[in-house]
Amino acid sequence: MVYSEKEATPLRIGVIGCGCIGCEHLRNLHLVEGARVTAIADPHHASLLTASAILSTQGRVICGRSTDGANDVEAFASSSALLASPRIDAVIVCTPNDDHRAMLRAVAASGKHCLVEKPLCIDVAGCAEAEELAAEAAAIAHAAGRAAPIFWCGMEYRYVPTIARLIEEAESGVVG
Numbered sequence: 001m002v003y004s005e006k007e008a009t010p011l012r013i014g015v016i017g018c019g020c021i022g023c024e025h026l027r028n029l030h031l032v033e034g035a036r037v038t039a040i041a042d043p044h045h046a047s048l049l050t051a052s053a054i055l056s057t058q059g060r061v062i063c064g065r066s067t068d069g070a071n072d073v074e075a076f077a078s079s080s081a082l083l084a085s086p087r088i089d090a091v092i093v094c095t096p097n098d099d100h101r102a103m104l105r106a107v108a109a110s111g112k113h114c115l116v117e118k119p120l121c122i123d124v125a126g127c128a129e130a131e132e133l134a135a136e137a138a139a140i141a142h143a144a145g146r147a148a149p150i151f152w153c154g155m156e157y158r159y160v161p162t163i164a165r166l167i168e169e170a171e172s173g174v175v176g
Contacts, residue, residue, distance in 0.1 A: 012087055014039035014112075016079045016103065017094035018051035021117055025092050026051055030058045039074040041082035048075050079103060083110040090150075093117060101126040104151075108133035111141060113150045120153040 011034060015022050018040050029035050037060070040051045052062045055073055063072040076082045083091065083106055090113035093103045101121050107114045121127045130151070138148035169175050 010034055010036040011113075012036055012038040012089045014041065014082045014085065014088040014091045015051070015094060016041045016082060016091055017096075018042040018044075018047040019094065022047070022092070022094035023051055023054055025094060026054050026058075037073055038087045039076060039082050039085050041076040041079045043077055045077075048077075051075075079106060083107065083112065088112060090114065092154075097122050101129065104130050104133055108137045108149075108151075111137060111146075111149055115152045115154055117154050 013029060013035055015025055015029075015037060018026075019042070022040070022042070026037060026040070029037050037055065040048065040055075040062075042048050042051070048062075052075065055062060060071050060073050062075045074082070074085060074087065076085075079095075082088065091107055091110075093100060093107065093114060093116040095103055097119055100116055100119070104114070104116060104121075107116075116130075120130055134149075134151040137151070141148045166175070
């Protein structure tokens, strides 16, 4: 399935981890045409409450279970429950860094698209496994006649003008 701003069907996103970074994604996704948060997950109730408050300022309603309402967002205490939801096309993993490897295993098994916050994993072996998981998920999707799920590690700060200049100066030898 291809998603674009012109399509009537939004990309339905689940956010796993509703701490500081997860809540930042909730705020930013609200501004993206063609994207809709349909689920959140966090084992810490206080984090779910914070995320719920952010979503309510956007006119979204936390329902705790699947409904047909366009503004409903499911809230889960576990990532596995969120990944099992048929209302999710893609997930954003915003869990603690040392949890990314296990999260990527679960997401790859779900066949859903995934953006994982940096770092991808905390060691080289975890990154290598992430590449293998993405390749396996792609092979499974292709064998079933579906497009491969997209796996992406969020590294957007390199495009912030001040960081882009820092990178430019480091590469030119001015600093570094």
